[in-house]
Structures are given as structure tokens and as C-alpha cells.
Amino acid sequence: MMHEHYVIVGNGVTANAAADVLRERDPNARITMISDEFHLFYHRFRLPAFLLGEASESSLCVRPVSYYRERNIRLRLGQEVVRVELDRNLLYLKHMEKVGYTRLLLALGGKPHIPEVHYTYRHRFSTFKTLDDARLLRSRLGSIRSIVIAGGDLVSMRFATSLAKTGRNVMMMLASEAFWPLDLTETIREECIRSLTAKGVDVIDSDRIVGIDSADEQNFEVRTAAGLILPCQYVGAFFGWRPQVDFLVRSGLDIDRGILVDEHLRTNFDSVFAAGDCAQVYNPGIRNYWVSIGWPNAERLGRVAGENMAGGALEAGQAPQSALEVEGIQACTSWWREHGSE
Amino acid sequence: MDRNERIGENTVNREDLIVKICGSAGDGSISATEILNRAVASMGYHIMNFDSFPAEIRGFGKSCGHTRISKNPVRTPGDKADCLVALDDGHSISELKNLKSNGIIIYDSLPPSYRDEDTAVAGYIEPGMIGYGVPLRELSTEATRSAKSRNLVSLGVIATLFNFDPDAFVRAISKRFSGKKESVRTAVLEAFRLGQIFTSEKISKRDAIDFERKAYPREGEYIIISGNESAAQGCLDAGIRLYAGYPITPATKIMEILAKKLPIQEGVVVQTEDEISAVGHVLGAGFSGTRSATATSGPGLCLMSECINLGVMAEIPMVIIDCQRGGPSTGLPTKTEQSDLRIALYGASGDSPRPVIAPTTVAECHSLAMAAFEISDAYQTPVILLLDFFLSNRIEDIVPDPEGSARWGRFPDSIAKPGESPYKRYRITPSGVSPRSMPGTPELLFTATGLEHTENGRPNYDAANHKTMTDKRYAKLDALRNAWSLPEPIGDAGELDVGVISWGSSAGSAIEAMEILRERGFRVGGWIPRLLMPLHEDALEAFAARCRCLVVTEMNHSGQFADVIERVVHRPILRIAKVYSEPMPSDDIVRIVLGELS
Numbered sequence: 001m002m003h004e005h006y007v008i009v010g011n012g013v014t015a016n017a018a019a020d021v022l023r024e025r026d027p028n029a030r031i032t033m034i035s036d037e038f039h040l041f042y043h044r045f046r047l048p049a050f051l052l053g054e055a056s057e058s059s060l061c062v063r064p065v066s067y068y069r070e071r072n073i074r075l076r077l078g079q080e081v082v083r084v085e086l087d088r089n090l091l092y093l094k095h096m097e098k099v100g101y102t103r104l105l106l107a108l109g110g111k112p113h114i115p116e117v118h119y120t121y122r123h124r125f126s127t128f129k130t131l132d133d134a135r136l137l138r139s140r141l142g143s144i145r146s147i148v149i150a151g152g153d154l155v156s157m158r159f160a161t162s163l164a165k166t167g168r169n170v171m172m173m174l175a176s177e178a179f180w181p182l183d184l185t186e187t188i189r190e191e192c193i194r195s196l197t198a199k200g201v202d203v204i205d206s207d208r209i210v211g212i213d214s215a216d217e218q219n220f221e222v223r224t225a226a227g228l229i230l231p232c233q234y235v236g237a238f239f240g241w242r243p244q245v246d247f248l249v250r251s252g253l254d255i256d257r258g259i260l261v262d263e264h265l266r267t268n269f270d271s272v273f274a275a276g277d278c279a280q281v282y283n284p285g286i287r288n289y290w291v292s293i294g295w296p297n298a299e300r301l302g303r304v305a306g307e308n309m310a311g312g313a314l315e316a317g318q319a320p321q322s323a324l325e326v327e328g329i330q331a332c333t334s335w336w337r338e339h340g341s342e
Numbered sequence: 343m344d345r346n347e348r349i350g351e352n353t354v355n356r357e358d359l360i361v362k363i364c365g366s367a368g369d370g371s372i373s374a375t376e377i378l379n380r381a382v383a384s385m386g387y388h389i390m391n392f393d394s395f396p397a398e399i400r401g402f403g404k405s406c407g408h409t410r411i412s413k414n415p416v417r418t419p420g421d422k423a424d425c426l427v428a429l430d431d432g433h434s435i436s437e438l439k440n441l442k443s444n445g446i447i448i449y450d451s452l453p454p455s456y457r458d459e460d461t462a463v464a465g466y467i468e469p470g471m472i473g474y475g476v477p478l479r480e481l482s483t484e485a486t487r488s489a490k491s492r493n494l495v496s497l498g499v500i501a502t503l504f505n506f507d508p509d510a511f512v513r514a515i516s517k518r519f520s521g522k523k524e525s526v527r528t529a530v531l532e533a534f535r536l537g538q539i540f541t542s543e544k545i546s547k548r549d550a551i552d553f554e555r556k557a558y559p560r561e562g563e564y565i566i567i568s569g570n571e572s573a574a575q576g577c578l579d580a581g582i583r584l585y586a587g588y589p590i591t592p593a594t595k596i597m598e599i600l601a602k603k604l605p606i607q608e609g610v611v612v613q614t615e616d617e618i619s620a621v622g623h624v625l626g627a628g629f630s631g632t633r634s635a636t637a638t639s640g641p642g643l644c645l646m647s648e649c650i651n652l653g654v655m656a657e658i659p660m661v662i663i664d665c666q667r668g669g670p671s672t673g674l675p676t677k678t679e680q681s682d683l684r685i686a687l688y689g690a691s692g693d694s695p696r697p698v699i700a701p702t703t704v705a706e707c708h709s710l711a712m713a714a715f716e717i718s719d720a721y722q723t724p725v726i727l728l729l730d731f732f733l734s735n736r737i738e739d740i741v742p743d744p745e746g747s748a749r750w751g752r753f754p755d756s757i758a759k760p761g762e763s764p765y766k767r768y769r770i771t772p773s774g775v776s777p778r779s780m781p782g783t784p785e786l787l788f789t790a791t792g793l794e795h796t797e798n799g800r801p802n803y804d805a806a807n808h809k810t811m812t813d814k815r816y817a818k819l820d821a822l823r824n825a826w827s828l829p830e831p832i833g834d835a836g837e838l839d840v841g842v843i844s845w846g847s848s849a850g851s852a853i854e855a856m857e858i859l860r861e862r863g864f865r866v867g868g869w870i871p872r873l874l875m876p877l878h879e880d881a882l883e884a885f886a887a888r889c890r891c892l893v894v895t896e897m898n899h900s901g902q903f904a905d906v907i908e909r910v911v912h913r914p915i916l917r918i919a920k921v922y923s924e925p926m927p928s929d930d931i932v933r934i935v936l937g938e939l940s
Contacts (some may be wrong), residue, residue: 038548040469065469077469095449095464095475097457 004029006309007091007099009081010107011035012044013295014276014302016063018105021306023071031073032099034091036080039131040065045295047134048162051141060131084251086269103271103309106248106259107302108278110241115175118150118237124212124220125150125237128159137234144168146232148222150209151175156238157196164200171202171230173209175239204228243278256280258291263315265305275305281316357413359551360420361500363493364437365429367395367405370493373518374427375407376737377497380514382411383566383739385507386558390416391737392925395676404433413558417850419736421927424551425504427496429478431463438463444470446549448499450492451475472548474499476540485533494530498537503545505552508538564741569707569733572740573663574599576711577635578607579743584634586612586623591675592734593637593665617642621649621662628653628660629790631780633715637663640682641672643689643726651690653724654815656790657768657776661714666730668923677923678731680846681898686726687875687906693812695819697721698875700728702849704738710872721775721818728874730897732925733847760785766797770810774817819876826873828881833860833867840935841889842868843882845896845903848926852895855931864939874903879910886911891938893918897926 006022008015011033022031042060049055068075076093083092091099112127127133137144147163149156152174164170174192193203204224211223212235222230243258253267254260259274261267262282267274275281276298280289292301307314361378365371372393379389388411395405410420425446428434434449441447449464452475459465467473476499478492485491494515501508515534519527567575574596577585585604587597601611614620620636627634638646643664653660666682668674686698697717701710711727718725758765758777767788769776776797779786789799794811796802833842833856840859844852849870856866869885871878886892886907893916894904901919908915916938918931 038469038472075469076465076467078467078473079465092456093462093465095451095462095473096453096455097459097462097465099459099465 004102005100006031006103006105007101008033008105008107009035009091010105010109010276010278011037011041011075011077012107012109012276012298013041014109014298014305015105015107016041017299017302018107018275018306018309019071019073021303022310023073025307025310025312031071032076032101033068033073034076034079034081034093034099036078036094037130037132038078040075040077042131044129045158047128047131048158050131051128051134051138051159052162052166053138057131057135082247084248086251086253086272089271101271104273105305105309106267106272106274106278107276107305108244108274110277111244112237113239113242114237115239118209121212122237124214125235127237128155129241140234143218144233146230147171147234147236148173148220148230148232149236149238150222151237151239152192153238153240156236157192159236159238160196160201161199169202169232170200171204171232172196173204173207173224175208204230241277245278256289260289261316264308264313265301265316266308273305273309275301275316283316357553357556359411359425359504359553360423361409361411361425361427362423362437362440363407363427363429363496364434365405365493366433367403369405369429370490371405371407371427371429374493374497375409377494377511377514377518378407378409378411378500379566379737379739380517381497381501381510382409382506383564384510384513385556386560387411387413388416389566389737389739390419392419392732393735394924404430404436406433406437416738417854418928419925421929425500427500428463429492429496431457431461434463435461435466438466441471443468444472446472446474446503446551448474448476448496448503450478452477452480454479474503474541474545476537476545478537481536481540482533485536486529491530491533494533495537495540498534498539499541499545501534502538502541503547503549503551505555507555507557508534562741564739566737566739567704568595568735568737569701569704569729570595570665570735571599572704572707573637573701573711573727573729573734574603576708577661577715578603579708580633580712580715581607582633582635582715583609584612584623584627584632585609585636586614586620586627586634587636587638588614588617588620588642590617590639590642592667592731593639593642593663595734596637596663596665617645618649621646621660624660624662625649625653625658628658628718629656629781631778633659633661633719635661635663635715637665639665639667639675640669640685643682643685647685647689650696650724650726651692651694652792654690654694654696655792655794657722657778657815658724658790659715659718659722660724661711661718661727662724663711663727663729665734666728668731668921674923676731678733678847678925679898679921679923680728680730680848680896681900681902681921682728683845683874683896683898683902683906686728693816695816696723696875697725697819697822697873698728699725699872700846700874701733701872702846702870703740704733704736705740705743706872707733709743717822721822722778723818728846730847736847736925758783758786764798767799768795768797768811768814770797770814772817773821774814774819775821776814823873823876823878826878828878829869829871829873831867831869831881831885832856834865835867836888837865838867838889839864839939840866840891840893841885842866842931842935843885843892843894843903843907844868844870845872845874848895848897851926851928851931854928855895855935858928858932859935862936874906877906877910882907882910886913891916891935893931893935893938895919895926895931897922 041062046055080094081091082094112129114122146169149172160170196203207224207226210225213221258278258280261274261279265273265275304314363371363374379391391409393407422442426441428449478495479489481495482489482491501511585600624634624636668677668679699710701707714725714727758779765786793801794808842852859866895918896903899921901917904917
């Protein structure tokens with residue numbers, strides 16, 4: 001008897017929730033998780049604490065290797081999918097290996113977005129999404145006195161306040177587009193400024209970066225449209241995330257900003273599912289797609305995806321958790337609602 | 343931003359590293375390892391290298407170079423590797439079990455086509471391991487228009503990744519290719535350079551191994567040499583004039599070396615039609631007073647046993663080097679084992695005493711080979727020198743014996759002088775050693791035969807004579823035992839929690855295990871005799887009496903040396919007797935001993 005081979009691309013909360021369900025539903029199936037990150041599943045929201053030495057690297061880990069071994073789930077970490085042939089059920093990995101599947105879940109997450117307007121100096125931005133990013137910054141932190149945070153998505157809030165606590169000069173340049181898929185209303189914006197300022201962050205409002213110069217690889221000068229020159233040792237790009245779907249272009253998948261899936265999280269290929277930050281989920285109620293963010297939403301969608309890959313027919317259900325709270329600031333996940341109300 | 347900063351974590355200065363280079367036979371794994379050895383040894387590091395390769399010809403089977411690099415003298419090649427260079431994915435996958443859980447894999451990231459699922463080594467990289475993808479084939483082709491220099495590209499990666507002095511590698515590569523055309527030398531150095539450049543520019547270092555380009559200049563001379571080379575040099579320094587042999591793995595290298603070097607000192611190498619003929623040549627040469635040797639492996643030793651027995655009976659000097667391999671029968675030609683001990687000690691009809699000597703290091707292969715000839719001549723007997731695949735093929739950096747042949751290269755003085763009358767070739771003496779004469783010497787003529795004989799060599803089947811002559815032959819072992827230095831116990835003095843007894847090539851693992859046990863707070867001692875026949879039984883009993891737990895470690899299934907020991911000490915022994923096919927891991931000894939002690 002042929003067993004299913006479930007392949008999950010991703011190793012975040014969605015991917016792991018799906019793997020758990022698949023193992024519960026199908027004890028004999030092969031389950032493979034593929035991630036381009038080298039690290040075990042870790043708590044991203046603890047990265048600022050790790051950065052400041054308040055959390056150890058091991059405390060970031062959600063699950064040890066033994067968890068996967070005990071459940072016969074094969075982890076392929078540090079392995080990047082670079083191409084897919086979905087009509088042949090094949091994935092192509094960067095190290096030149098083909099991997100087949102019977103059911104595929106794309107739980108790719110997002111990658112830091114740097115707007116095109118900053119293209120010419122994009123290499124001078126640093127990102128803070130992964131453990132590797134955090135490790136790198138941690139190794140340099142001793143020589144960093146001033147920091148400019150550009151964008152200002154929700155992740156950056158905790159990052160900025162954490163660094164400000166250490167006495168460093170933290171300057172934040174808010175950009176409304178950075179909050180996608182959330183809606184930076186005037187109320188939230190004012191709340192952000194108030195909260196950040198109270199915590200020692202210097203918020204630079206109504207201005208934008210027009211260039212970044214560097215005398216060396218350690219020291220930068222950020223130029224703004226209002227004529228400010230901000231010397232710093234770190235320029236963080238926090239313009240939000242975008243679904244990590246570059247390698248799926250020309251795969252035949254329906255993709256908008258993310259991978260389009262039906263209410264069962266199934267793509268336009270029967271054997272392919274998508275969930276989490278990379279997916280835009282169809283909501284029959286509003287007859288449009290929504291995007292979810294946040295850990296609880298991602299976990300819930302992962303479980304739904306797992307159930308459906310194993311033969312279930314669960315619906316992703318209503319809109320995701322409607323509000324997130326970061327640093328005391330509540331933000332509505334209203335992106336779908338805007339479109340839904342049209 | 344420097345390399346260490348880029349990785350975002352602290353590196354540590356490592357002074358002990360195990361590198362394994364794995365490919366298909368013909369991929370250059372062994373050549374690359376040899377260059378690596380020479381490069382790091384020239385920086386002052388100690389090395390121990392042990393290659394494993396298939397018995398078949400090029401293109402078949404796995405070929406693996408395994409090198410341990412350390413600031414301190416190295417006793418074993420180590421068990422699991424820190425770094426695996428995969429020149430062939432298929433073979434390297436099977437080597438992953440020999441990689442540490444946080445080990446490094448350097449693999450070809452750009453093979454000519456996509457590999458099927460589960461046939462790429464990079465696909466097996468587990469959490470904790472670190473994979474570095476390098477386009478080995480592409481860089482090799484760019485440098486030499488051939489994929490064959492992937493091994494040299496990988497050396498460029500190793501040198502850069504671990505921060506070794508690249509000039510040491512350039513010198514070692516240049517030496518390795520010194521006989522080639524200038525264009526070839528330039529191309530191979532370019533392959534190395536491209537590996538360096540790729541690593542420094544494209545690899546984000548994630549491991550913590552950094553040698554900081556440290557060098558430990560040595561005082562005096564050192565040479566990099568294998569056990570077989572060392573034994574062959576021992577034969578030369580002992581002044582042999584004849585080597586006769588039939589090729590057999592892993593002994594063939596000895597014949598190859600002597601075929602080149604022995605004619606220079608007016609000696610002769612004869613490749614015979616089989617092992618029986620080889621040992622017959624050696625027997626004949628010994629009979630006529632010419633130092634001679636043969637080298638073989640287990641299957642050959644079986645064939646030689648009849649002539650060795652004749653040598654015992656007729657009291658003819660001869661040296662047989664047995665490079666043991668996996669058995670029985672043809673067995674495992676390229677795997678190591680210490681399972682010929684029993685045939686070496688006892689493999690003969692009748693009571694057939696013969697000295698058996700087992701070196702434990704490459705340096706001892708030289709000194710004890712010379713000692714074997716000395717003993718053979720002094721006691722007029724065949725002597726068996728026991729190496730094994732691991733000892734024969736492992737490469738160490740050693741300090742040459744300054745005394746060389748001066749210490750051993752002399753003949754004994756038990757030569758009969760004309761005028762002794764009546765001349766008795768087998769005269770009974772307290773030591774069992776009788777005055778020897780060269781065949782054909784007037785007034786010193788004698789009969790030599792495999793039949794039991796009287797003092798003058800004439801056949802005689804009388805029971806009393808047989809007992810006398812048997813005692814005489816065994817008396818030589820007693821004399822040798824008294825003349826040979828007592829094996830000095832090593833480790834702690836006084837009462838011991840653990841006493842470890844070992845022999846031959848596995849002694850290094852035993853000593854390393856002892857050190858680990860001592861670090862854990864146990865009182866540990868060791869007893870490692872080189873002279874296995876005759877055994878210093880009094881010294882063994884004295885050592886055993888000090889030990890709460892007595893352990894015998896060896897690489898065979900049945901505990902052949904443990905049997906010998908048990909007959910002497912008359913007490914229970916913890917036998918660590920296993921056929922690993924590879925060098926005995928010291929961790930295994932520690933684990934088993936701790937299990938016994940708990």
C-alpha cells in the first residue's frame with residue numbers, strides 16, 4: 001500500500017500545526033518539512049529579548065529535534081525550494097535535489113519588504129526577522145549607539161522599545177504602508193507615537209528617507225526629505241512582510257499578493273494547500289480574500305490545512321482574530337474588511 | 343566586516359579537528375587527505391590519518407580519507423568527524439553516521455543535474471549540522487577543465503573555513519604535483535585558490551572552528567609516514583638483503599617500497615608465485631645467513647604456516663610481517679582487524695614456539711621491525727611482526743629514530759667457529775641458542791630437517807630426545823623474555839579501579855579511553871605489551887593484582903588476547919573484543935567500562 005507523502009514547505013507555527021494534525025490523522029504517512037532556515041522552530045516574538053541578552057538562544061526553541069524524531073517527521077532545514085512542478089508533484093531544492101509529494105502545504109511565511117523607492121540603497125538596510133538576523137545584530141550591538149528604524153510595522157514596536165531601554169538612541173520613522181495588512185488609522189498612529197515616545201523612542205513623523213550614505217560598513221547617515229541627516233550604526237527596515245512566493249511565479253498557482261486558496265485552504269491545484277502569512281484565503285461570506293497575521297491565526301490555519309490535507313473538509317472559517325495588541329497598541333486586521341465592505 | 347563578525351557568533355580556537363574527505367575511488371579523496379596532512383603538519387600540528395578504500399579498482403566503491411589534526415600528539419584517528427567533504431554524494435550519505443551531531447558537511451551545490459530524492463547528501467543535513475554548499479565541480483572545471491580537481495577546490499574551502507595558513511597548502515600541493523608539467527601545477531593551484539575565494543566571498547561561516555592560522559614550530563626533524571613505510575624502512579635499516587613476497591592487501595605497499603629501495607643497498611626483491619614460495623625464499627635465505635623478510639596478510643600467513651614451522655624446527659631466522667585484515671579466508675581486504683593473533687601465536691602443528699611482536703604506533707613499526715630481525719638472528723627462529731590494516735595504512739608525523747640501524751643492525755655472536763669438535767648445530771644450551779654455522783662451512787657441516795633431530799641434526803624419534811629438543815626450543819622463549827625489557831605499566835600507580843590491557847593498533851584507543859576515565863575520577867592503569875610471545879606473565883600477574891576491573895580491548899570477535907590473558911591471571915576479564923572494521927573508538931571502551939563499573 002502506498003503511503004501519503006505530505007510535504008510542508010515552512011517551519012513556522014502554521015507548518016508545525018499542520019504537521020501535528022497530519023501525524024494524528026495519518027500515523028503511517030511520510031511527513032517532510034522543508035525550510036530554508038537552519039534553525040528549529042523558534043519563537044520569533046522573543047527575538048528582541050534574545051537580542052538584548054534577556055533570553056538565551058535555547059529558550060527561543062519551541063520544539064526540540066526529538067519531538068520530530070518521535071513523530072517520524074523528517075526535518076529538512078537549511079534547504080530551499082527554488083522551483084516547483086506542481087503538475088508532476090515535484091519540488092526542486094537549491095542543492096539540486098528533487099523531492100516528490102502526494103500532498104503539499106505551502107506555509108512559507110513572509111519576508112521583510114523594502115519598498116521600491118528605497119531600491120538604490122536597499123543593501124544598507126538591515127532586517128530583523130530571523131534568528132540569524134538577531135544573532136548578527138547581537139554580535140554588533142556593542143558598537144551600535146544610534147539606530148534608525150524605518151517603516152514601523154508591529155514587529156518594530158517591541159524592537160524599538162527594547163533597544164531604547166538599553167539607553168541607545170532609537171529613531172523611528174513611521175510609514176503607514178508598513179502596517180499592511182493592518183490599517184494604520186490616525187488613532188492608532190497617534191497611539192503609536194505616544195506609546196513609543198513614552199518609552200524613549202524618538203519618533204520622526206511626517207518625513208521619509210531619501211537616501212542612506214555610509215562612510216564604512218559600520219556607520220551610516222540617513223537623509224530625509226525634510227533635510228534631516230541622522231547618523232547611526234544600524235538602519236532597520238521594518239516595512240512589513242510580503243508573502244514569500246517568488247519561486248512560485250510561473251508555477252501555475254493563482255497568486256495575487258499571496259497564494260490564493262479557497263475556504264478549505266486548497267490552491268487551484270488539488271494536491272496543493274497554502275496557509276499562514278503567504279496565503280490569501282477566500283471567504284465565501286464576503287466573497288473576497290483575506291490575509292491573516294499573528295501567531296494564533298497562523299496556528300489555527302495550520303490545523304485546518306492539516307485536517308484538509310488528510311482528507312477533511314474544514315473551512316478556514318470566519319475572519320481571523322480581529323485585533324492584535326503589541327506594546328499596548330491595538331490594531332485591527334481590517335484589510336479584508338475594507339475590501340469586503342466595497 | 344570580517345568573517346567572524348559576519349557569522350554573528352563567537353568562534354573558538356580549535357586545536358583538535360577530524361576531517362573526512364569522501365568520494366568514489368578515483369575522486370582524489372586520498373590525495374587530498376595526503377596534501378592536508380602535509381600542510382597542517384608543516385604548521386606544526388600532529389596528525390593521524392587513516393584512509394579506507396575499496397578492494398576494487400578505480401570507479402568502484404567508497405574511498406575515504408580521514409585525518410585528525412591536533413596541537414597535541416595523536417593516539418587515535420578519532421571516532422566521528424567534525425567535517426565531512428562530500429566528493430560523491432552517494433558514498434557520503436553512508437558516512438553521515440560517522441559525523442558528529444554538530445558536524446560540518448561541505449558538498450557540491452551545483453552538480454550537472456538534479457538528483458533524485460534522497461540521493462543528495464545535503465538533503466540529509468539534520469538540525470545542528472552545518473552544510474556549506476560549494477560549486478566544487480564548476481570551480482574545478484574552471485581551474486583545470488576537469489571535474490577531477492574537486493578535491494583541491496575542497497582543500498581551498500577547508501583552509502579558508504578553518505583559518506589554516508594557505509601558504510602551507512600551496513607548498514604541499516606544489517610538492518604533490520612537482521613531477522607534473524608547469525601548466526598542471528598552475529591549474530591545480532588555481533583550483534585551490536578558487537576554493538579559497540569562494541569561501542571567503544560566498545560562505546557565511548556558521549561553525550565555530552577557527553585555527554587562527556596558528557603554527558607550532560617544531561624543534562628538529564619530523565617525517566610523515568605510514569606504518570607500512572615505517573616497517574619497510576625498518577627492514578632496510580636492519581640490513582635485509584632479500585625480500586620475497588606475493589602481493590596482498592594491506593601488505594603490498596611494503597614490497598612496493600622495498601622494490602624501489604632495496605636494490606640501492608644491493609638487496610633483491612622477488613615477487614614470487616604465491617605465499618608458500620615467498621616464505622620458502624625467506625627460509626632459504628635465512629638458512630644461508632642472509633637477513634630476509636616477507637610480508638603478507640591473514641590468508642598468506644595460513645599458507646606460510648608450514649614453512650614457519652620448518653623454521654622453528656630447523657631453527658632458521660626469518661621475519662614474517664603479517665598485516666592483518668578482516669577475515670576469515672579472503673575476508674575484508676581493506677578493513678582492519680586483529681584476528682590473526684591466534685594463528686600468529688599458535689598456528690602450527692606440534693609445539694611450535696615463535697616470538698610474536700606487535701607494534702602499537704607507526705614509529706614502533708620501524709623500531710620493532712629492526713628488533714624482529716635482531717631477535718630472529720639472536721634466537722635463530724622465525725619471528726612474526728603483527729601489524730594490521732589500520733596500523734599499516736595510518737599516517738603519522740614521527741620523529742625519525744636517531745640511532746637508526748646503529749642500534750639493531752648487527753648480527754649476533756652465536757656463530758660457530760671452525761675447530762669446534764664435534765660441531766653440534768643444535769647443541770643443548772641454557773638459553774636454547776646453539777652455535778650457528780653457515781651451510782657449507784668446512785668442519786661445521788650439519789643436517790637441517792623438519793624431522794625431530796638430535797643435537798647434530800640427525801633425525802631421531804626417541805621420546806626423551808623429543809622432550810629435550812622441545813624444551814630447548816621453548817628455552818629460547820624464556821631467554822628472550824628475560825632479555826626483553828619488562829612492559830612498563832602506564833597510568834596511575836597502586837590500586838586501580840580499572841586496568842586496561844591492549845595490544846597492537848588498538849592500544850592508542852585504549853590509552854585515550856584511559857585518559858577519559860581518569861578525567862572522570864577513576865584510578866586507571868594500562869598494560870600494553872609489544873612482545874606477545876613470550877608474554878611477561880609475572881609482570882602481567884602483578885598488574886592484574888592491582889586492578890579491581892580488568893579490561894582487555896582488541897579488534898576481533900572472540901577475544902583472542904583475552905584468552906591468553908585469562909590463562910595467566912585466572913580471574914574474570916571484561917572483554918571488549920569487537921570487529922569494527924575500522925579503528926576501535928575510545929568512546930566505546932569508555933562506555934562499556936562505565937557500564938561495568940556502575
